[in-house]
Amino acid sequence: MSEKRKADLLQGTLDMLILKSLIEGPRHGYGVAKWIQVTTQDALKIEEGSLYPALHRMQKRGWVISEWGVSESNRRAKFYQLTSEGRSQLTTEVKAWAHLVDAISLVLKSNLAEA
Amino acid sequence: MIRNWFRTLLAYLHLPLFAHTVRETNEIREEIEFHLTSSVQENVDAGLNDQKSQQAALEQFGDVDSVVRDCCNVSISRHVFWHRIHQVLTLVLVCAVGSLWFYTRPNSAENPDLSTLAASGYSVAETSGDIRGTVVAEHGKPVNAAHVLAVIKTWPPNGFRQNSYTATTRADGTFIIKDVYPPEQDYEVQIAAIADDHLLQSEYITMQKGTLEPFCFQINKTSPFVLRFESSDGTPIVGVSAFPFERVENDGHEHSVYFCSAQPIVRKSNAAGKISMPHFLPGEQVTVYVRFPDSDWQQRRLTVPDNANDVVLTPRLKNQLDDG
Numbered sequence: 001m002s003e004k005r006k007a008d009l010l011q012g013t014l015d016m017l018i019l020k021s022l023i024e025g026p027r028h029g030y031g032v033a034k035w036i037q038v039t040t041q042d043a044l045k046i047e048e049g050s051l052y053p054a055l056h057r058m059q060k061r062g063w064v065i066s067e068w069g070v071s072e073s074n075r076r077a078k079f080y081q082l083t084s085e086g087r088s089q090l091t092t093e094v095k096a097w098a099h100l101v102d103a104i105s106l107v108l109k110s111n112l113a114e115a
Numbered sequence: 116m117i118r119n120w121f122r123t124l125l126a127y128l129h130l131p132l133f134a135h136t137v138r139e140t141n142e143i144r145e146e147i148e149f150h151l152t153s154s155v156q157e158n159v160d161a162g163l164n165d166q167k168s169q170q171a172a173l174e175q176f177g178d179v180d181s182v183v184r185d186c187c188n189v190s191i192s193r194h195v196f197w198h199r200i201h202q203v204l205t206l207v208l209v210c211a212v213g214s215l216w217f218y219t220r221p222n223s224a225e226n227p228d229l230s231t232l233a234a235s236g237y238s239v240a241e242t243s244g245d246i247r248g249t250v251v252a253e254h255g256k257p258v259n260a261a262h263v264l265a266v267i268k269t270w271p272p273n274g275f276r277q278n279s280y281t282a283t284t285r286a287d288g289t290f291i292i293k294d295v296y297p298p299e300q301d302y303e304v305q306i307a308a309i310a311d312d313h314l315l316q317s318e319y320i321t322m323q324k325g326t327l328e329p330f331c332f333q334i335n336k337t338s339p340f341v342l343r344f345e346s347s348d349g350t351p352i353v354g355v356s357a358f359p360f361e362r363v364e365n366d367g368h369e370h371s372v373y374f375c376s377a378q379p380i381v382r383k384s385n386a387a388g389k390i391s392m393p394h395f396l397p398g399e400q401v402t403v404y405v406r407f408p409d410s411d412w413q414q415r416r417l418t419v420p421d422n423a424n425d426v427v428l429t430p431r432l433k434n435q436l437d438d439g
Contacts, residue, residue, distance in 0.1 A: 029146060030153040048154075049177030052147065053185040060193050062122070073156070077149045078142070 014046060014054050015063075016097060019082065019090040022064060026079040028071060029055060055080055063089050123193040135194050136187065143186045147179055234278040236271025237297040244296035248330030250284045250308045257288025258334060261310035264376040267296050268303040279376035284310075298326050307372045308332035309380055312339075315359050315394040317370040340395055342403065343425040344388040351388025352430075354408050356381050359394045361402040374404065374412075389425065397421040 021027060021035045029051055037045050058064045063086030071077040082090070151172050158168035176182070233242035250261040261284040269276045282290040296302045301324060307317035313334035320327065344352040358381045361371040372380065382390045395401045399419045406412045407430050417426055 028149065030150045033150075047177065048150065048175060049182045052143070052150075052182050053189055056143075056186045056189040060123075060189055065122070071149065071153075073153065075149055075152065076145070078146045 013093075013097065014050060015058060016090065016093040017044070017046065018051070018054060018058065019063065019086055019093065022080055022082040022086070023090065026067070026069075026081040028077040028079050030077075032080070058086065061085075061089075124197055136191055139190045140183060140187055143183050143190075144179075147176070147182060151176060151179075233294065233297075234276065235267065235269040235295070235297050235300075235302070236274055236276040237269065237300060239294070241297045241299060242294055244298045244302075244326060245291055245293045246280070246295055246304065246306065246327060246330070247289070247291040248332065249288045250290065250310070250332045250334060251288050252313060252333070253335055257286065258284055258308075258310050258313060259286045259288065260284060261288075261290075261308055261313070261332075261334065262379050263290045263292070263306065263308050264372055264379065265292055265295070265304060265306040266373040266376050268305075269297060270301055277375065279373065281376060281379050284308075296327070299324060305371075305373055306330060307370065307376070308334055309359070309372065309394055310334060311391075312336055312393045314396065315362050315370050315372065317372065337393055337396055339391065339393050340419055341425040342384075342390045342392055342405075343427045344384045344390075344405075344407070345427055345429055347429055351384070351386070352407060353384055353386055353388060355384040355388070355390070355428075356406040356412075357384070357390050357392065358382065358404055359392055359401065360404045360414065362395050363400045364396075365399070371402075377404070395419045 017036050018032055021032045021039075027035065032055070033046055033048055033051055055064065055066075059066055059080070062083060064080045065083055066078050066080050068076060069079045151169075154172035154175060155165075155168045158171050159165065163171060173179070231238050231240075233239045235242040246265055246267075248263075250258045250263065252258050263282045263284065265280045265282075267276075267278050267280065269278075278295070280292045280295050282292050284290045296304065301322050303322055304320040304327065305317065306320075307315060308330075309315050314337050316332045316334050318330060318332075342357060344355040346352055358377045359372060360374070360377075361369060363369050382392070384390050392403065397419050398421055400416065401419055402414055402416050404412050405415055405428060410430065413431060415428060415431075420426065
């Protein structure tokens, strides 16, 4: 039940989280997943099976580019890097998300007042 | 956006669709393998044994094949787009080259074997049209041995042809000139009928296709008309050539003989310098072609006298245009 709730939270926000994870520099897929998990203090754990199709989709849209490199464990890994289009998209999605949060907050506050 | 298109185009040009699919699948598998290895290592570091670490990593990741397939579909869709563009451009190129070849290929119809060409400029097989008809006098009486002079104009590919044909009528007044025009192509016909002591008659068939209807000339009897050729001092000139070229009826209707078909009706002046040319009506405006010895052909316009007097023609003086 708890995992299901986590998954629901991620609906529609996966792209934004991935883009945000790349804002500081290139990361491989595993690094992206770990960054989200650590940053959210294990509150959000993205479905790894969804991560890679999302990364490829974002690459297709030109938001990220990929390049093979060497990981911290000295293994070959594919690193994803944010493009200028990806930065613009992140800004757009963050604004939309903030707007959504504000709207939901208003609804919740309204319900509390009425209650 | 344009940069992304350019990037995917370069990727497509670098590897065609099939090779790209194979490479992309291998790369995705390698990418996922790195992810699983890292995940397994993390589990091992957390205290799980190897087997459980691998099992946990796989469970956490989900169906690897499905993820590979999803990634591949996304990646290939970019290539498929350019592949479609590639196909369309190839098709356009093939069509363009095909059209170019079609419109510039050596055309056998335009460059036929000359040995198979008829005088019309078309093949012998195409030049199958006959000219036939009848020449009669008053009351439908057949005219025997009348000259029929025909000129056929055709427009074979890259050219124009004008050919003359002659025939003489049989005892029943009929004539036929075989295989002279191409019924399936454009052509024109000028045809004249002329006989001694009969009026010159002609017809002109303007541009048409198809088979000609038989001609029927009615050439009525006419009165004598004689040209007499003299030098300026009144001496008859022998050996002057002449033929009737044109007559204009009082209603303006013209009848003529084309120069190129006139050979059978050219006459020479006799010892008295005379040529009988009984093909006109008194009072008509007519044109005759004459050629004095050691001279070129020249036109003379005359008015046929109402009486039986001869018309005298002398070698043309400077600026002299009309006679009679």
